[in-house]
Amino acid sequence: MALSVYTRRLRSWAYTHVPGLRQLWARTTREVVEQQEIPWADLRTPLRACRVAAITTGGVHLLDQVPFNMRDPQGDPSSRIIPAGTPHSGLTITHNYYDHRDAERDLDILFPIALLASLAERGVIGSVADCYSFMGHIAGAHVMTLAQRSAPEVARLLKQQQVDAVLLTPA
Amino acid sequence: MGLIARTIEAAGIPTVSIMLLREIAEKVKAPRTLLLRWPFxxxxxxxxxxxxxxxxxxxxxxxxxxxxVPGTIAEPGYRWRREHYTEPGAWPAGITQ
Structure with a gap:
């Protein structure tokens, strides 16, 4: 196995499991732009009637979708649709920047689509809509692509599907 | 992720975001953040x-x-280990029609 693969695994393990390293990254990263104004939309539907979508930035995608591009150091700003009802067995994770072995054992710890479906069955929420996945660590020019193209496109699709609320989970 | 949450919220759909680092949550200012200091x-x-x-x-x-309040960051303080969890009983209803 190439040395670079070991180096990458060691780095993703360290960032996942060493709290001090995560905090150092959070304090020093330039990937995160400080925001000021905060948008707001009221929840207008009772939770038991809400159509809920999950969105993760953990690099989840269908087995037959094009994987996220790990060769670009600025990340991959594109999204993947995860149709409602997709079983965990139909999904995989392409993301080199965190240790996702636990999420591969139980995807609900990262992307809780089966858990949300169980809440819909119990009547806690109304239903689970089509969900979406991105990868985090978007930098450079790709931030603009995410802000001006990919994220608005997903927002448009969510509106089109009459989604009432969205749960977002990070890698 | 904050950028995605903000874009969806601005389009009129309420969002709730789970985040794992306070430093990031305070910078990106998602509309509603549940903060858990757990591993990536x-x-x-x-x-x-x-x-x-x-x-x-x-x-x-x-x-x-x-x-x-826009920008609310809720931190329930669950420990990563040595925390005993039981399945929640009553779930929130939100507004009633």
Whole structure:
């Protein structure tokens, strides 16, 4: 196995499991732009009637979708649709920047689509809509692509599907 | 992720975001943030721990229906280990029609 693969695994393990390293990254990263104004939309539907979508930035995608591009150091700003009802067995994770072995054992710890479906069955929420996945660590020019193209496109699709609320989970 | 949440919220759909680092949550200012100081890749907890995962979902949905201030960061303080979880009983209803 190439040395670079070991180096990458060691780095993703360290960032996942060493709290001090995560905090150092959070304090020093330039990937995160400080925001000021905060948008707001009221929840207008009772939770038991809400159509809920999950969105993760953990690099989840269908087995037959094009994987996220790990060769670009600025990340991959594109999204993947995860149709409602997709079983965990139909999904995989392409993301080199965190240790996702636990999420591969139980995807609900990262992307809780089966858990949300169980809440819909119990009547806690109304239903689970089509969900979406991105990868985090978007930098450079790709931030603009995410802000001006990919994220608005997903927002448009969510509106089109009459989604009432969205749960977002990070890698 | 904050950027995606903000874009969706600006389009008129309420969002709740789970985040794992306070420094990031305070910078990106998602509309509603549930902050858990847990390892990357584990926003709902450990594999197979359904009570823990449901507890997180319960906290997220409660924040979704109860928060009234843009930029709210709720930190329930669940420890990564040595925390005993039980499946939540009553779930939030939100507004009633």
């Amino acid at each position: 890749g584990h926003p709902l907890g450990e594999p197979g721990n359904r009570a823990q995962q449901l507890t997180v979902l319960h906290a997220a949905l409660t924040l979704l229906v109860e928060a009234t």
